[in-house]
Amino acid sequence: MSLRKLNFAEIEDLKENGCSATDWNKVQISGQFDTGQIRNVNFDGEVRIGKNVKIQNVSSLANYEIGDDVTLFNIDSLRVEGETGFGNGVKISVLNEGGGRELTLYDRLTAQVAYMMVTCRHDKKFIEKLEKKIDAYCSKKKSNLGKIGEGTSIKHCGILRNLLIEGPAKLEGAVSLSEGTIVSCKEDPVVIGSGVTAKHFIIQSGTKISDGVLLDNCFAGQGVRIGKQYSAENCAFFANCEGYHGEAVSIFGGPYTVTHHKSTLLIAAMFSFYNAGSGSNQSNHMYKLGPLHQGILERGSKTGSVSYMLWPSRVGAYSVVIGKHYTNFDASDFPFSYINEEKGQSQLTPAMNMFTVGTRRDTIKWQTRDRRKDPVKHDIIHLELFNPYIVGKILNGANILKELLEKASREQEFVTYKGLHIKRLLLKTCGKYYEMAIKIYMGQELIKRLEKKEALSYNPEDYSDKWIDVAGMFIPKGEYLKLINSITSNEEWGVAEIASEFRKLDEKYEELAWAWCAKLIEKRYGCGISELTREQINQIIGDWRESRIKLNNMIIYVITLFEKIISRYLRI
Structure with missing residues (x-):
């Protein structure tokens, strides 16, 4: 900006327009400046004004660089007071309200880096290195001068203090914004x-x-x-x-965490792809x-209406709590x-949520409801319903059900597992449902491979048992x-390099996932994936x-049954 x-x-002219300045x-x-566009403004400290800027009725404007084509209208205060990081470097107590899992905020934070920072607290050396890299990035954001990005419009706002805006944004009617970056x-x-x-x-x-948040x-x-x-x-x-x-x-609200109700x-x-029913509640307190x-x-x-859970508890993927x-x-x-x-008692019915239209609908709607239009998308999101992580859980769950069935006596109505009660008569049936999901997964991945005319072989180094x-x-x-070790050992890496490494893993996802699926097929059929016969593939x-x-x-059966129940209810 040439000033x-x-x-x-x-x-x-500015004085005639009701403006004043301490200095x-x-x-x-800028070279192109129209004094007629600046009215009733009190300048305090350093202020830099770009081209085609309109500033009117601002009671206090201090220590800001105003980009081109910006409109500032009817603002109580827009000030930077001393050196600030504009929200960069702020540590927040997510996941555990009492602290110990602090997340350091910065303007390019991703869900994946945040997950690392919050869940890897047991690895003190890694956390120390990661926080050092983030702190170094945040220190570069500190300044005594704020910025309002080109094309931004701010109207009818109250107190805006230590606020930085990159790119064109629209602010209208905000009461107070302080120590933050947009x-x-x-x-x-x-x-x-x-x-x-x-x-x-x-x-x-x-x-x-908006609306009083x-x-x-x-x-x-x-x-x-x-x-x-x-709130x-x-x-x-x-x-x-x-x-x-x-x-x-x-809360750690992973992608697509949704709560709409009073x-x-x-x-x-920690949530992701979550839907909270009305009145959902939890307790994280231990008595006194x-x-x-x-x-x-x-x-x-999902949690049903007026549901309640006592922490610590853990809910499996795609499950419903009622x-x-x-x-x-x-x-x-x-x-x-x-x-x-x-x-x-907390009673568990495994696998049954596979058969609801809601689960099918969710996997489709998430693909169509990604609102991000920014060319740079910070969070990496995988949407496949059946994948190595979920199917790995299914395999483990099926084995547990089998073991519980073998140990249970015929006189038992329920078996117990980690605070849950499961009806004994459901153990075998639900295990079969999990087996159905495994067959769907293996088949769909094999078909994808064949349709692309790609070799069935895989690089053994791509295989990892756990996801x-x-x-x-x-x-x-x-x-x-490996990534954690690299972050710990590479002193020259910064936050940009860490984000880049996650993107590289994303680019390898299909091959890594196929290696896992191919290994599963090999275990089940007792031969190498490239040695499958035509009969086995069929x-x-x-x-x-x-x-x-x-x-x-x-x-379809569940939908039909539901419709019958509703029709009976409507006839009452």
Whole structure:
């Protein structure tokens, strides 16, 4: 930005327009400057003004660089007071309200890096190195001068203090914004609406926040929607999250975490692809000792209306929690389950949520509801329903059900596992349902490979037995541990290099996933993947076709049954 000082005539014109300054020498302007566009402004400290800028009715404007084509209208205060990181470097207490899993905010934070920082606290050396790299990045963001990005419009706002805006954003009616960064872009601008109060925050592109929202120590990633008096403290919301009406404290909201209802409290937990029913609630307190505990709801989980869970507890992927659970449980080994409360017991029905139209609908809608238009998408999101991580869980769950069945006596109505009660008569049946999912997975992956006319062979080095879900991204555990070691040992790496390494893993995802699937097929058929006979390939595809038909038929059956129940209810 080419700037110059105001001349005498311009200063006099500005005074005529109701403007004042503590020191006119600190007000700099671009070569193309129209004094008629600047009215009723009190300049304090250093102010730099770009081309085609309109500033009117600003009670206090101090220490800012105003980009080209910016409009500032009817603002109580827009000031930078001392050196600030504009929200970069703020540490928030996510997942555990009592602390110990602090997440350092910065303007290019991704869900994957955040997951590392929050869940790897046991590796003190790694955390020390990671925080050092992030702190180095944040220190470069510190300044005594704020910035309002080109094309930004700010109207009818209250106190804006230590606020930095990159790219064109729209702010209208905000009450107070302090110590924060808004990273906007022309393809996907940020919108901050009426009644918003936020302090110590980072907001990324495409996000819209309005209608009296209260944010304190919060991160909002790309494409987030928060409104209708929502309140959040010490929370991180990553890509495509939505929060309305309710409140959240110390949550790690992975991609597509959604809560729309009043009286809903999300507290001290990790979510992703989650849907909160009205009145969903949790407790993280240990009697008289404070908020010590946390919960994990794996991807695709839902909680029913007026549900309650006592932390620590863990819910398996694509599972539904119904009722009030006053005891701790761990259902992470059983994806696609129902967890309901009966007579004070948490009862588990494994695999049954595979047969609901809601699960099918969810996997489709997430693909169409990615709102991010920014050319640079920070969070890496994998959406496949059946994949090495989920099928690995299914295999483990099926083995557990088999072991429980072998140990159970015929007199038992229920068996117990990690705080859960499972009906003995369901153990064998639900195991068969899991087997159906495994056959669907093997068949669909083999068909994909054949359709692409790619070799069935794989690189043995690509195989990793265990996979993890890193806030929406499936990664082999071996590759994840390698990345942790690389971050720890490479002193020259910064936050950009770490994000780049995650993208490289994403580019390898299909080959890594195929290696896992191929190994599964080899174990089941007792031969190398390239040695499969035509009959064996036909068997895998035939099992896939038969299992898919059964799955679809069961979904149709459930829908038909539901319609019958509703029709009976309507006749009453």
